[in-house]
Amino acid sequence: MSPLELLSAAFLLAGAAFCLAGTVGVLRFPDVYCRLHALTKVDNLGLGLVVAGLALQSASWATALKLFLVWLFVLISSAFTCQLIARAALRRGAVPSGGRREP
């Protein structure tokens, strides 16, 4: 196994680990906002590392570019959507764990 492949495998594994962490977070965290936080980990790092790992294996630049494009889209959309979800949750009256709801 070449060093590049090793590196790629490491990235992939790390990405998977973040995904796992995110899932565990979504499962274990106490309230909506914390779970949202865990979700972003998957979006940013989990997918990012997987994409990076795969990009290392990719045969062409176009493929790598497309991979990063995918990640980019996920990043952008997660940035907005998490915000939107959080706002919706707040409006729906979800109270942060251990805190008070802002008036």
Place this chain on the structure above:
Amino acid sequence: MTSVAALMVWPVILPLLGAVLALLVGRPGVRLVAGVASVATLMASSMLAWEVAHQGVLHQSIGGWGAPLGIEWRADGLAALMLLTIALVGPLISVHALDHFGDREDREFLPLWLFVWCALNALVLSADAFNLYVTLELTTLAAVALIAVRRDLPGLDAGLRYLLFALPGSLCYLLGIALLYGAHATLDVGTLAQRVQPGPVTWVAAGLVTVGLCLKTPLFPLHVWLPPTYTGAPTPVTALLSALISKGSFYVLLRLWLEVFAPVMDAQVGQLLGVLGAAAVLWGSALALNQTQLKRVVAYSSVAQIGYMFLVFPMATSGARAGAIYLVVSHAAAKASMFVAVGNIHQAVGITALGGVQGLAHRMPFTFLAMALGGISLIGIPPSGGFIAKWLLLNEAIGTRQWWWGLVLLVGSLMAAAYVFRILRGSFLPLPPGVTVRSIPLGNELAPLALALIALVLGLVPWFPLDLLAIGASR
């Protein structure tokens, strides 16, 4: 050769084009476009029927690819007869609809009706199992949109009901087709007919196809959606549903069953379908007798009439096939005329109850003549298409030594007579005081009469449709 085959294109393409153009021109020209498209389609259908009557079965491979790869069209006598029926009955119903709907729904009704027409013609001509699915779905969705086009609660409810029963029906059909494709790697009905073998795949596929199409048609006991849907839909749409749309799925079933499945299926399955048909006849008629709403009487009568059509399956002879198709055609005309007449009555006096017909026979003579002629055809009394159909079926029942189906036919006729005359006899009573009869346009009075006359003519010159039917009949 090409020019003759090209004839097959127009009955499908013209209404489609008409629908698209009618959508495009919008409010001012929709009637004009639809009218031109209707006349053109009627002509195209008649020309095709003429060609079939003189040259026999016509084929066309769309795109020129040929059977396993491309889609095949096949126009035999049965298809030609169906095209003619649709082209004659449909526009007459839509004439009535023009007045029934206001200007607003007009723009939606006419394109949707043209889509239905296109879909039915495509269905009739298609010899490709999957293409049949698409046409069935197009018919269903256009029908749903038509049912709900008035945007009132009963219509919406009826539309949803229909949709949610028709959808699983199509899906069952599709799964059946998927299994057949999986086994024989073809979607062409003719090729399938050569390749099917008895076995679990064929049995289950046939079961799925049958159940699916019976759901859409519908056959007892899958008919539960029919009465509320037929009652809730706008009357012209009910007429379309009952006269033409429900016949589409029956047509597919008849085709597939007689051409593909019957040779490899156990005869008991045909008997089962027959038993369900018989149950539909008795149950539908009994319920029709118990209704107090005019439209529901006619709706339940559809359950019963569809039941008769299924008696073809246990007999499965060419005579029975002719009888069932004859019933399809004459029921289309007769039931359409009855529904349209019911619509007229509702328009004139605003009463939907059975008693609403009191005293109307003289105020609306054409409507009631149409009702009477349509009713006669439903009962199966000569001179009417319904009689010819029942006669053919009765003869086959005796000829195949299955007299019990004959008994069902006869008992069903008596029950039909009971509910038909229940409607008619009230019209001879004097007009109750306090009821005002609004006058309705002459066109609306004549439309049901024209429909009923079709049913009558079918009973007077049966040799023509029967000769046409014999063209390309497999057995």
Place this chain on the structure above:
Amino acid sequence: MTDVLLDGCLALCLPLLAWLVLRTESLSQAVVLFVAFGLLSALGWARLDAPDIALVEAAVGTGLTGALLMHTLSWTEETPPDVRARARRRPWALLATAALTLLLGWAVLALPADSPGLGPEVEARREDSGVKHPVTAVLLNFRGYDTLLEIAVLLVAALGARAVNPRSERASSDAAKDPLTGELFRMMTPALLLVAGYLVWVGDHGPGGAFQAGAILAGGGVVAILTSRMGTPRMSSLRVRWALLTGPLLFIGVGVAPLLSGRRLLELPEKLAGTLIFIVEMALTVTIAMVLLMFFPGTRPSRAGRGGER
């Protein structure tokens, strides 16, 4: 080994998830689960080497249908009373499901295990079809007639949907002020256009095509509609009708034109087939996007201000 595990997992999860979708009491939960179900089925298509279908599933099955269902829930009851009542008392349902599965499974397993289907025939004639991608060849040439009728299905659905919900909420200044969705919309639009164009182009030789591209385009429009930036396209507008109907008219024209030279319906001349298919696909992309947009009849006004309906 891992392949089998993956397939087994997916194959098992799909019915399980479907069952969950149907047994939950809350409709909104059911819809969320349904979106997840769409995702898993897209993975299934991916495993079955059906990228075209996975694309459509991603665009429509998950994206738009999910949004549509979610959008619908605004009008309907959250937890209808009958669902709660019926969810429990249904031992027969499980039994029926099992019996049906067994019966159908029996038939499926009786199928020949290694049939190439029509694959070889398609491969043999692919050269004549004018496109390189076999699925596109089947869709727009070998079985182009199906696709023509499918466009009619779309038109009918759009017409029906618009007929029952004829209102078209116009852009409201209120919503346009929301910086978050505004920014999202601004950033999404070029990407969507880019990807849509790419998908039409790629349809010639790989997975992609009018429907996928149209769905992507519609995605942007749906966001605009949902954030009140845009009204649902109205059938009364001539421009909308042209956008909607150019594709079908062109398709019918391309289908019928061969008749004039004595050929059959949709029998495209070999040399022109590729170009014609591309043009038709372009026009259909717009049609499909329009149709999909028409399925979203604006936002639901808050119930307090119901009377105005705006």
Place this chain on the structure above:
Amino acid sequence: MHELRTGLACFLLLNILAGMVRVIRGPTLTDRFIVAQLFGTTGVGVLVLLAADAGRDALRDVALVFALLAPVTVVAFVRFAVGNEANGASAASDEEPRP
């Protein structure tokens, strides 16, 4: 390498399955929706992993489309959630009261 990728895909799929627990447990609609988003991203991950196999390049396009259209559902969800807000009681009923 193929084994690793499929293995990881499998692992991510199992993650999704684990997430299902949260969908069932809830407690609020928002929680469930968060999980749906998680599924989306994980699914994209699975798709890009599968796309690395020979001949499956098109799956990256699928991932791209998934990523692009994810906000549509979210916006619809938000409209739904906020739309219900004005309705008061019925919307709030979904949220679990804090202990």
Place this chain on the structure above:
Amino acid sequence: MTNTWLPLSVLLSSLLPGLIIFLLAEEQRRTRTLLNLLAAVTKLVLTGVMAWGVYQGRQYETRLTFFPKADLVLRADSFSLLFITLSAVLWFVTTIYAVGYLEGTDHRSRFFGFFSLCVASTMGIALAGNLLTFFLFYEMLTLSTYPLVIHRGTPEALRAGNVYLRYTLTGATLLLAGVALLYSLAGAVEFTERGALSAVAAHRTELIVAFVLLIGGLGVKTALVPLHGWLPVAMVAPAPVSALLHAVAVVKAGAFGITRIIYDVYGVYLVHDLGVMQPLAMVAAVTILYGSVRALQQGDLKKRLAYSTVSQVAYIVLGVSIFGTASTIGGLVHLVHQGVMKITLFFCAGNYAEELHVHRVSELRGVGRRMPLTTAAFTVGALGMIGIPPVAGFITKWYLGIGALEAHQPWLVVVLLTSSLLNAGYFLPIVYSAWFQAPREEWKPSPRRWEIGLLLLLPTVATAVLSLAAGLFAGAELSPLGWTRLLTEREFRP
């Protein structure tokens, strides 16, 4: 040389005017009457031409394609001419009567339209050349008489219509089953002298089943006990309708059909061989007695006449179901005789009701003084029914009696005599009280010159004269009796 258009035009001569009359407005009284009479005269002339032609041995047949394997056939043979002539003459008379009777009432266009359709159907039944054609017109007859029965539009009329439909449609269903059974055995059975089924005579069971179904179906219209229930109820219809139903169209169509089945479909030898003749004769005998007994109990004049019809029509059936020439002649000739006599009686009943509003037998006391001609006509009819010479009814009973003895069934003579006694029992008191008893109160004098409008009086008198003539000139070659002898001899030619 076969003439193809004459049978069709006989049919059309009442069908077309009927359809035109439907389109006429209620006020167009003159046009309607003119059209009616014109049609009736045309038909009489056409019938006369055809009768003469058939007598000369010409062929009249119209054949239209219907099914691939079955044609619609209209053919004039001597038996159908017997019926056609009766119908044409009586239709002419009844039309005049109906014009007078319905003067000034509502819905006359509808009435005369269906009236014409009804006659057209009767013509079709008479001319039908095969079983299928016969069935088609038989059903048409049911449909066109229904509106006549419920013509008054009262709840009572509607109820009667229901009963009528229930019976006739059930009958039609049985008939249809029978026709279909025979069709599957032997195709569209053409009516031929001495039967058309000899080729399939081996299928005894099927043939017997079909026979029972056919007779059951036709027996409803013939009002054979126990299928007679509709007839008395249908009396609510206007008098011309009752006259038409009971004297010409409906019951006769049934009797005519039974005759056709026995002689021209099965052939009398085959029927005899199948052993179904004797049971039929017994049913007829029972009907004769039952109808007479019930008539005796009726206080309402029209009801009494109705039950009398039940009994009288059964004579026809009795006649044709005894194996032998004489009885057949008796039965067939009664088809004509009973028609003429019974229509006279109904006209009289209509006259009484119309002029004096008398419906019950007990109210007829002394009516002879107020309406002598009508009562005279009634007397002729009644005497004929009882079978007193020289009225036509005597001929019938005479031949029937001889036939019964020829067939070695003397018990039938007992039945005939009993029935005659009963007939006398329910008719003679009426005649007696009409002529010889004083009225309860003095009748209002007639405002006209005659006792009743001429349009009502003339038909009544004319039919009474006809019944006398048929009896007096029975020996003539072209009298009903002469004609019947001719055709019976052909049937029994070995």
Place this chain on the structure above:
Amino acid sequence: MNPWALYALSGVALFSVGLVGLFSHQHVVKRILASNITGSGVLLVLVALARRMSSGPPDPVPHALVLTGIVVSVSSTALGVALARRMARLQAEATHLPEHEPRSDGEGP
């Protein structure tokens, strides 16, 4: 077991779950979901059948059919949903709106 058979069985199970669900639920949205699931099941069977050869590209014909099937299914879902929405609105109006409110479908499309 072959992967195609796995998926085909899965599709069959989906079909059954959906079909039974369709007939055991009353609520429109639930039934629309169920019909979607039923449809997915059928399509899954079709696609699985296309993948029966272990090597080489899959049979493209079922893929094309499935694409058409998805479009049809989306269309019917959308139409059903549109109807359901209109119905819900009418029902809401019937219960929430006072008498004098104008009917809200004055405006054409």
